Amino acid sequence: MSEEATVQGMETHKRMSYLHWDDYFMATSLLSAQRSKDPVTQVGACIVDSQNRIVAIGYNGFPRNCSDDEFPWTKAKKDTKDFDPLKDKKMYVVHAEANAILNSNGATLTGTRLYTTLFPCNECAKLIIQSGISDILYLSDKYAEKPTYRASRRMLDAVGVGHRRHVPKQKQIIINFDDILEEDPNSSLNLNDLHL
Numbered sequence: 324m325s326e327e328a329t330v331q332g333m334e335t336h337k338r339m340s341y342l343h344w345d346d347y348f349m350a351t352s353l354l355s356a357q358r359s360k361d362p363v364t365q366v367g368a369c370i371v372d373s374q375n376r377i378v379a380i381g382y383n384g385f386p387r388n389c390s391d392d393e394f395p396w397t398k399a400k401k402d403t404k405d406f407d408p409l410k411d412k413k414m415y416v417v418h419a420e421a422n423a424i425l426n427s428n429g430a431t432l433t434g435t436r437l438y439t440t441l442f443p444c445n446e447c448a449k450l451i452i453q454s455g456i457s458d459i460l461y462l463s464d465k466y467a468e469k470p471t472y473r474a475s476r477r478m479l480d481a482v483g484v485g486h487r488r489h490v491p492k493q494k495q496i497i498i499n500f501d502d503i504l505e506e507d508p509n510s511s512l513n514l515n516d517l518h519l
C-alpha cells in the first residue's frame with residue numbers, strides 16, 4: 324500500500340515521506356557546500372535555533388572580494404624545495420562554520436545547534452564556544468586524528484558543547500528541477516536549453 328492514502332485520486336492523509344528535521348538541516352548544509360569552490364573538500368554549515376528556524380548558513384570560501392580565480396586553491400607541500408606557505412589555501416579560506424556564524428548577522432546564537440558536513444576544526448570550535456552554540460551535528464569526521472581536530476574536541480568537551488555524528492534517516496534526497504517544471508503547464512522553460 325502506498326504511504327499517501329488516496330480516495331478517488333484525492334490525497335486524504337498527510338504525506339508520510341516528509342524530511343526529518345535533522346536530515347533537513349544536514350541536507351541544507353550539503354546544499355550550501357555545493358557553493359564552495361574548493362576542489363578537494365566542500366563544507367557546508369547551518370545554524371538552527373530551538374524552534375527549528377534556520378538562523379544562518381555558510382560554506383568554505385575566500386573572504387568577500389578575494390577573487391576565487393586569483394587566490395590559490397592548492398595545498399603547499401611542506402617538504403618540497405619550492406615550498407611557499409603563501410600558496411596554500413588554508414591561509415585564506417574562511418571555514419563554513421565561521422561563515423555561518425558571521426552570516427547570522429548579530430542574531431543571538433545561544434542555545435542553537437550547528438549542522439556541519441565536516442567536524443569543526445579548533446579555530447571554528449573557539450568561535451562556536453564563544454557564540455554560545457550548544458550542540459554540533461556533523462556528517463564526516465575524516466580528519467579526526469589531526470591535532471587541530473583533537474584540540475577542537477578537547478575544547479568542546481571541556482565546556483560541554485555536545486557533538487554527535489548525524490545518522491541520516493534517508494539514504495538520499497533527490498532534487499530534480501525537471502519534476503516541478505513537468506507538472507507546471509505554464510512553464511515554457513525547457514531544461515535542455517539551459518547552458519550550465
Ligand SMILES: Nc1ccn([C@H]2C[C@H](O)[C@@H](COP(=O)(O)O)O2)c(=O)n1
Binds near residue numbers: 447
Ligand atoms: N570543519 C571544517 C574543516 C575544513 N574546512 C574547509 C577548509 C578547506 O577549504 C577545506 C579542507 O580542505 P582539505 O584540507 O580537505 O584539502 O575545508 C571547513 O570549512 N570546515
Ligand SMILES: [Zn+2]
Binds near residue numbers: 418419446447
Ligand atoms: Zn574550521
